[in-house]
Amino acid sequence: MPDAPAIASERTAAGVRLACAGGWTIDFGARLEKQADSLVADAEGAHDALFDLSGVEAMDTAGAWVIDRSMQALMARGVTTRVVGARAEHAILLKEAHYRPVETAEPRAPPTLTSLLADIGASVYGAGSDIVSGVAFLGRMVSVGLTIFVRPPRWRWTSTFYHLEIFGLRSTPIILLINFLVGAIVAQQGIFQLARFNASPFTVDLIGILVLRELGVLLTSIMIAGRSGSAITAEIGSMKMREEIDALTVMALDPMEVLILPRILALMLALPLLTFLADMAALVGGACVAWAYGDILPIVFIQRLQDAIGLNTFAVGLIKAPFMALVIGTIASVEGFRVSGSAESLGRQVTESVVKSIFMVIVLDGLFAMFFAAVRY
Amino acid sequence: MSDSETNVVAPPAGVPANGAKAGEVVIRVRGLKVGFGDRLVMDGLDLDVLRGEVLGFVGASGAGKSVFTRTVLGLLPKLAGTIEVYGHDIDGLTAGERRRVEQRWGVLFQQGALFSGLTVKQNIQAPMREHLDLSSRLRDELAMLKIALVGLPLDAANKFPSELSGGMIKRAALARSLALDPDLLFLDEPTSGLDPIGAGEFDDLIATLQHTLGLTVFMVTHDLDSLYAICDRVAVLEHGRVVAVGPISELLRSEDPWIKTYFHGKRGAGREAAFKLGHGKRQS
Numbered sequence: 133m134p135d136a137p138a139i140a141s142e143r144t145a146a147g148v149r150l151a152c153a154g155g156w157t158i159d160f161g162a163r164l165e166k167q168a169d170s171l172v173a174d175a176e177g178a179h180d181a182l183f184d185l186s187g188v189e190a191m192d193t194a195g196a197w198v199i200d201r202s203m204q205a206l207m208a209r210g211v212t213t214r215v216v217g218a219r220a221e222h223a224i225l226l227k228e229a230h231y232r233p234v235e236t237a238e239p240r241a242p243p244t245l246t247s248l249l250a251d252i253g254a255s256v257y258g259a260g261s262d263i264v265s266g267v268a269f270l271g272r273m274v275s276v277g278l279t280i281f282v283r284p285p286r287w288r289w290t291s292t293f294y295h296l297e298i299f300g301l302r303s304t305p306i307i308l309l310i311n312f313l314v315g316a317i318v319a320q321q322g323i324f325q326l327a328r329f330n331a332s333p334f335t336v337d338l339i340g341i342l343v344l345r346e347l348g349v350l351l352t353s354i355m356i357a358g359r360s361g362s363a364i365t366a367e368i369g370s371m372k373m374r375e376e377i378d379a380l381t382v383m384a385l386d387p388m389e390v391l392i393l394p395r396i397l398a399l400m401l402a403l404p405l406l407t408f409l410a411d412m413a414a415l416v417g418g419a420c421v422a423w424a425y426g427d428i429l430p431i432v433f434i435q436r437l438q439d440a441i442g443l444n445t446f447a448v449g450l451i452k453a454p455f456m457a458l459v460i461g462t463i464a465s466v467e468g469f470r471v472s473g474s475a476e477s478l479g480r481q482v483t484e485s486v487v488k489s490i491f492m493v494i495v496l497d498g499l500f501a502m503f504f505a506a507v508r509y
Numbered sequence: 510m511s512d513s514e515t516n517v518v519a520p521p522a523g524v525p526a527n528g529a530k531a532g533e534v535v536i537r538v539r540g541l542k543v544g545f546g547d548r549l550v551m552d553g554l555d556l557d558v559l560r561g562e563v564l565g566f567v568g569a570s571g572a573g574k575s576v577f578t579r580t581v582l583g584l585l586p587k588l589a590g591t592i593e594v595y596g597h598d599i600d601g602l603t604a605g606e607r608r609r610v611e612q613r614w615g616v617l618f619q620q621g622a623l624f625s626g627l628t629v630k631q632n633i634q635a636p637m638r639e640h641l642d643l644s645s646r647l648r649d650e651l652a653m654l655k656i657a658l659v660g661l662p663l664d665a666a667n668k669f670p671s672e673l674s675g676g677m678i679k680r681a682a683l684a685r686s687l688a689l690d691p692d693l694l695f696l697d698e699p700t701s702g703l704d705p706i707g708a709g710e711f712d713d714l715i716a717t718l719q720h721t722l723g724l725t726v727f728m729v730t731h732d733l734d735s736l737y738a739i740c741d742r743v744a745v746l747e748h749g750r751v752v753a754v755g756p757i758s759e760l761l762r763s764e765d766p767w768i769k770t771y772f773h774g775k776r777g778a779g780r781e782a783a784f785k786l787g788h789g790k791r792q793s
Contacts, residue, residue, distance in 0.1 A: 158651070158690050159612070161642040192690035193658070193722065194651055201650075221723055228721045234653035234663070474671045476625055 134189035136160055137167045139174065147180040147211075153187030156195025168198035172205050175213075181206055186217030193229040196222070200231040262466075262488070269466050270458075273396065276388045291394035299360040299395075300402030306359075307352055307406050308413040314351060315343055315414030319421040332426050336433055337440035339418035344441060348411040349449045350497055353456040356403060357489035361464040364395055365485035368468025369478045377469075396461035403457035404450050411449060444509055452500050459496055460489045533560040534596075535693055535725045536581065541590035543573070543580050550576050552749035554590070560692075563719055563726040565736045567771065568746030574729045575619075577746065578695055581727075582616060583607075594693075612640055614693040615686030619701060621678040623670040629656065629681045630666040636688045655684040660714055676707040680714070687718070694719075696728040700735055712738045733772075733780045745771075757784070 134155030142149045150171055156164060175181040183203065188195075203213045218226065241247065280286050322335035368391060371377050380387050415437070422428040428436075467485035471478050536558040543551040550573040558564050568574045579585045581592055583599065592599045594610055602610065623632050633652040637643055643651075656666055659680040670678060679699060686694060699715065700708035712732075716739045719726050730736065736743055736757060744754040745768055753763050761772055761781060771777055 158637075158641060158643075162644070165644055165647055193654060193687075194647075194690060197651060197654055198647070224721050228658070229654055231650075232657075234650055474625055 137164055137195070139167055139171060141174040143178070144182075147178040147182065148175045149182045149184060150174060151184040151187055152199070153189070155190040156188055156199065157190050157192045158194035164195065164198055168202045171199070171202040175206050175211055176209070178211055180212035180214065183213060183215045184217050185215060185219075185222060188219070188222060191222045191225055193225060196225040196229040197231055200226055200229070204231050266462055266466055270462055272388060273392060273462070276386060277393055280389060280393065286389070288390065288394045291390075292398050295395050295398035296402055298363070299356065299398050300405055303356065303359055303402070303406060304409060307355055307410050310355065311343075311348060311351055311410040311413040312417035314347060315339060315417030316421040318342060318347070318414075319418035320425055323422065323426040333428065333436060335418075335422055335426060336428065336436040339415065339422075340437050340441040341445055343414040343418065344411055344445045345448050346497065346501075348414055349407045349452045349456065350493070352403065352407045352410045352453070353460065353493040353497075354490050356399070356406065356457070357460045357464075357493060358486055360399065360402075361460045361489045362482050362486050364461065364464035365468040365471075365482045366478065368392075368465060369471030369481055372469060372471045373473060373475075373478060392461075392465050396458065396465070399457040399461045400454045403460075404453040407450055407453040411446070448500075448504055448509060452497065455496060455500075456493050459492045463489045463492060534558070535560050535594065536727070537591075537593040537596075538581065539591050541577075541580065541592065542588040543576055543585060544588055549588075549749055551580070551587075551590075554746075554750045556744055556751050556754065558693075558725060558727055559742075560725050561723065562741040563715070563728060563739050565740035565743040566727065566729045566746065567731070567736065567743060569767065570731075572746050573749065574746055575697060578697055578727070578729055582614075582695065608640075612636075612689050613691050614695060615689070615691035616695045617679070617682050617686045617697060617699055619697045621670070621682035623678060623682055623685065625670050628667050628669055629661070629673070629684070632670070632681065633685045633688050636685070640689065652684075652688075655687050656681075658687065658718065659684045660710075675702050676704075676711070679703065679711060683714070683718075687722070690722070692723070693725045694727070696726060696730075698729055698731060700730065700732045705734075708732060708734065709738075715739055733777055737780055737784050 134157070135153070137152065137154045137156045137160055140151040140153070142151070152167075152171075156167075158164065171183075181203075183199070185191075185199075191199075203215075206213050215223075215226065242250070319335055319339050322338045323332050326332050326334055326338070368377075371391070377387050377391075380390060419428075419430050419433045422433055423430055464485045467481045467488070471481045534557045536556070538554060538556045541551045541554040542549060554577065566574055566577070576585060580587050581594075581599075595613065597606065597610060599607075599610075623629070624635065627635065630649070630652045633655050634648050637648050637651065653663060653666060656663060661677060661680050661684065665673065665677060665681065670681070673681060683699075696715070700711050703711060712735050715726060715728075718724060719739075728735070728740065740757065742755055743757050743760055744751050745760065745765070746752075747765070747767055752765055753760055753768060757772075760768055763769065763772075772781060
């Protein structure tokens with residue numbers, strides 16, 4: 133490695149002689165810049181400046197740039213500059229990497245308030261277009277679905293059952309586990325809090341109604357939105373990125389028929405089944421904790437449960453499941469089709485898909501709660 | 510600055526740029542063995558890359574050209590053999606020495622490998638920012654200089670890689686590989702995916718930069734035009750070793766069946782005729 137860049141300046145009759153030595157390369161970083169600045173300072177006020185580069189051991193574009201920058205700074209102040217002793221390759225560099233003032237202005241950001249308002253406007257507009265595109269997608273899906281419905285051989289059963297396995301069977305363990313835990317936690321809190329009113333046995337009613345009506349389907353939907361919705365968006369999105377969707381279209385195959393409908397149908401079948409399993413797991417979890425903490429024997433738990441809930445309680449949860457699946461599947465597919473060329477857009481759309489699905493699942497659950505309250509079911 | 514103000518000491522003819530001794534070995538590979546599982550991709554490969562030359566590296570698809578490059582760069586482990594860069598055995602380097610070697614080489618990946626979250630200017634500045642202590646003004650200026658050197662329009666500086674065409678991505682990636690002013694440049698199929706005009710321009714660009722910056726260039730390529738236009742020597746990879754290395758005129762006389770097909774085949778023959786018409790002169 134050459135020595136650090138150095139300057140020996142010497143006043144002569146004609147002006148100043150600046151003998152540069154050492155390595156004028158980018159490796160010296162800030163020292164290179166300092167030396168270049170002192171070139172200007174040393175020659176300040178002289179009539180002409182002679183740059184003697186014969187001592188320069190190494191030079192790269194950065195070195196050439198700062199030397200030429202100093203020379204131009206001096207010329208701007210009326211100092212005549214001249215270069216002597218430059219090696220051939222350094223002269224080429226001085227010519228190729230000659231200093232030119234550059235526009236380094238970044239695109240100016242608008243003021244905060246303006247951009248804040250613009251962001252709000254854009255997201256409201258985005259939400260509106262989400263609804264429009266979601267509804268349009270749903271409409272197309274239904275129309276394609278109906279045309280296939282009358283011609284069952286065209287339905288893609290292999291794909292449907294494959295996705296039923298992926299979305300349903302493979303999700304079973306995690307769904308059972310989280311619902312078992314949530315059932316247990318609700319039961320434990322129920323026993324402790326209701327004990328203050330000597331109403332511990334009502335824990336069974338609490339678990340039965342809460343789990344069957346709301347928690348079972350809600351937790352399952354959220355889990356499926358995170359697990360399967362994201363997978364759908366990622367699959368469709370990466371197929372879009374690699375032009376596989378276009379390839380399908382030019383083969384006169386409808387991506388909606390080949391890719392989307394089997395997935396959505398699989399989701400709509402899987403989610404009620406999983407919700408049923410989730411309900412059972414949560415009830416078992418609740419029964420275990422009621423036994424351990426509240427001395428409620430499982431047989432007593434079952435008897436009380438029979439009194440506390442009717443078939444309608446159970447049905448309310450299950451009725452919601454296919455609608456949840458439809459919402460998750462639609463959002464996941466729409467977001468998948470929105471992926472553009474780059475990998476980061478894939479990541480962004482997957483995130484969007486999960487966030488929107490979970491949000492919509494909760495909103496939908498709220499709407500169903502209002503609906504069932506209104507019809508007194 | 511204008512020429513009239515520059516007093517140049519004329520170099521003796523035939524001396525490579527940057528004052529290097531002709532024939533100095535920059536990369537020396539001996540007995541390299543690389544394999545995956547029980548399949549050997551490189552088996553006893555020897556290769557020298559000389560300072561100041563453009564070495565083309567050719568071989569059939571899947572012959573292991575990229576594997577070789579990635580092994581030299583330290584991205585893949587080797588089973589046996591030695592790799593010396595600037596006379597230092599790569600295996601014997603401390604972390605600090607290794608970092609200094611890595612700062613002396615630049616790599617142009619096949620797809621550009623620009624950081625997609627950064628603009629072109631920020632991409633070029635990324636290695637400067639990490640390794641050097643420069644003022645932001647000089648960093649900006651040097652980034653713009655690199656952008657001008659590779660022939661990108663200056664307004665490309667604030668664009669993101671996703672907004673660039675294929676040819677511009679290659680140029681921007683080349684600018685980034687030049688950010689730290691390396692002496693040694695690895696190019697992985699620099700002209701693949703470019704139209705013939707763009708590929709020709711890119712060849713010229715590499716040749717120009719190689720002359721002005723005094724670079725040593727190691728270039729993996731499939732492009733016969735690039736081989737004829739800018740390569741001083743060509744190395745042929747076959748069956749896990751370098752079966753021939755030399756100027757293209759020498760390789761044209763080779764009896765190896767693969768080399769014969771490569772250079773005298775349907776595609777090679779036309780290029781060969783043009784080459785002979787030009788009396789073997791380099792085009793650039």
